Amino acid sequence: MKLLLALLLMSLPSPARAADGVILLHGLCRTPASMRKMASSLAAAGYVVVNRGYPSRTATIEALSEATLGTALQDPRLAGCPRVHFVSHSLGGILIRDYFARHPGKLSGRVVMLGPPNQGSEVVDRLGEWRLFKKLNGPAGGMLGTRDDSAPNLLPAVDFELGVVAGDRSINWINSAMIAGPDDGKVSVKRTGVEGMKEQVVVHATHPYLMKNRKVIELTLRFLRSGSFGSEG
Known part of the structure; x- marks a missing residue:
């Protein structure tokens, strides 16, 4: 009888594994439409x-990260997900670093950052005090310089599984003239990196369109699945 029961149980289909969740965070002065x-x-x-959308021009990085990630992680659509990953563009990556630096252990999945100013941007160094820059980019935009006391550089090394995608094509030659080395028109390839990241890859794409680039999307899917931009085997 026990053998028959065991054989019957073995013949039943395995229950489907619940799907992982992914929270998307757009960049400065953008909307969720940019991540569609x-x-x-x-x-x-x-x-x-x-x-997830958020008012990127209205508050500091800490205020934005707390309000945005705190509520996004409580989204009922993610309630049954065994893991929750993040994919961010530009400023969105700094919000992730800021939030999980203050809430360690709450990240269950992997992170892919697209064009993140992890070590700041020289463009903010040069233009951050201009009135027009402040009006267009708000408090958070002015915090993204390269000085040691800038918001990104005050954050600790990441302690989660992170893949960074950097662009090396620019259509903004004015910004690029302010940036040392290959860049995407906003951030240099070098300054997208951060201590503790698992991998960094460079694609020939511009900052505003990284998240829409077919190769970038392919790489993002690969990292979320396997923890590597390389072959999934």
């Missing part, structure tokens, strides 16, 4: 996607 192509690609791959 990335969102649809992740959803098609089977992820539960939360494309």
Whole structure:
């Protein structure tokens, strides 16, 4: 009888594993619409996607990260997800670092950052005090310089599984003239990196369109699945 029961249980289909979730965070002066192509690609791959908007020009990095990530992680769509990953563009990556530096141990998944100013941007060094810059970019934008006391450089090394995608193509030659080395028009390749990251890859794409680039989307999916931008085997 026990043998028959065991054989019957073995013949039953295994319960489907719940899907992982992914929270998307757009960059400075952008909206969730900028991440729409990335969102649809992740959803098609089977992820539960939360494309989270936030008022990037209205507050400091700490205030934005607390309000945005704190509520995003409570989204009911993610309630049954075994892991929750993050994919960010530009400023969104700094919000992730800021939040999890203050809430260690709350990140269950992997992170992919696209064009993050992890060591700041020389553009902010040069233009950050201009009135027009402050009006357009708000408090958070002015905190993204390269000085040792800038917001990104005051954050600790990351302690989560992070992949960084940097762009080396620029269509903004004015900004690029302020940046040392290859850049995407906003951030140098070198300054996208951060201590503790697992991998960094460079693609020939510009900062505003990294999240819509087909190769970038492919790399993002690969890292979320395997923890590497390389071959999934």
